[in-house]
Amino acid sequence: MSEQTRQVGIRDVARAAQVSTATVSRALNSPSSVSARLRDRIDAAIRDLGYIPDASARALSSRRTRTVGAIVPTVDNAMFARGLQALQSYLSGQGYLLLLATNEYDLDVELEQARNLVSRGIDGLILRGDARHPDLRRMLKTQSIPFVNVGVYDPTKPYPSVGVDNFAAGQRITRHLTDLGHRHVAIVSAIQRNNDRAQARTQGVLSVLQEVGAEPPEAWRLQVNYNLDEAKQAARVLFASDDRPTAVICGNDVIAYGVMMEAIRMGLDVPTEVSFAGFDDLDWSHHLSPSLTTIHMPTDEIWAQAGQWLVSSLDRKPAILHRELDFSLVVRDSTAPARR
Known part of the structure; x- marks a missing residue:
């Protein structure tokens, strides 16, 4: 294979960034474990070389794919779209990829979509609400897949939740x-x-x-x-x-x-x-x-905190099981005293 067509590897990145391959690996698999300055240098080398990490090799070495799944009822909803954007932004900053599926409020479809995501190696799953097919929770427990319910707050349940009352x-x-x-x-x-x-x-x-x-x-x-x-x-x-x-x-x-x-x-x-x-x-x-x-619903914060809970759980860090966020009443022109 000629020099022009040789695939760029992690050793090339390490050489360009003047660090060890172990440091590059840590920066890719656990960005918070290296300093911001060092991470910027490695990121610059990756960009300059056009390096693409081998996801399957990383998964074999860490037993993690750094992929998170999310299932929402539909993307034809401004609140879901906004929340998913906030979630994607947070996960990307943590080095995670987001895979998305929809269920159209059908619990059987949600179960099948969850099985598809698990089969593709997701590390964790974000679910909208707490209405579930009973087989779904059993499947996630059997596969040791952590999940969090987003958009609801119910401290009486044993499942993690992030949302409003x-x-x-x-x-x-x-x-x-x-x-x-x-x-x-x-x-x-x-x-x-x-x-x-x-x-x-x-x-x-x-x-x-x-x-x-x-x-x-x-x-x-x-x-x-x-x-x-x-x-x-x-x-x-x-x-x-x-x-x-x-x-x-x-x-x-x-x-x-x-x-x-x-x-x-x-x-x-x-x-x-x-x-x-x-x-x-x-x-x-x-x-x-x-x-x-x-x-007013704090949509961005709800979805970002759901992502934070999942990442903390995957990193085996302490995480509060239920997080309640505050809503607020916004009074505008469409309400007035009732007619006498």
Whole structure:
């Protein structure tokens, strides 16, 4: 083989960086074990030489592939996309590769996707929520694959979780509306099947409405998919007659956009005649007219901390089993006192 076509190896990197091959190996397999200055020098040599580490050889020597899997319901959701970007950024800085799969809220599909990821040698797995196929946890335990539930906080469970208290978030947004005098409140949630976050938010909403004697009728409890068309249809159902709510709590901001825009198209004044609130605090919520009152979720921090928990677990470092992050109420123009 000629010099021009010879494959660049770890010895070439070590020679260019003026370090030992063992130091290069440590920098690749455990970046935190070498100083930042030395790591920068090795990274520069890798870039200059075009060196690509042999993943299979690294896995054989360390019994780790430095690959993490994540399964989310869908990528057609701004919150998931944003969270995955934060997770990818953190893992990349730790020298890990992220493999992604989706399950469309189907637990059987999630189980099959998890098996596929495990078969490809992932070191750990990040799962959305805590609704699981019973075989999935057994499989991960048998294969010694650590996992963390992201987006939920439930210290009563033996499985690690990083997220917010969705039940409390549902209570907080509802108390804002009941404090404004609203007693005719409808709920348009995300589809709740295999979605414990949507379930918890709705339960929190209902708990407050029950406290004030304002539990909504079944006709005012709707579930829709994450898209504007279904949200608009929900608005047509809620506002088709004179017996209509004075406020609508939506399971996320996208649903709130659709319901509110359709209500405005139908001639209702927001917020004078009807108030709207959502969850997530997406970027567009600030720019809508009227701007949307919502619950701010620390999405970037939730996903990054889930990655931190997994990396710490893989490095056999102490890690808190459950991490609760704070949500906050963001009051904007879409809510106002109820009509007398």
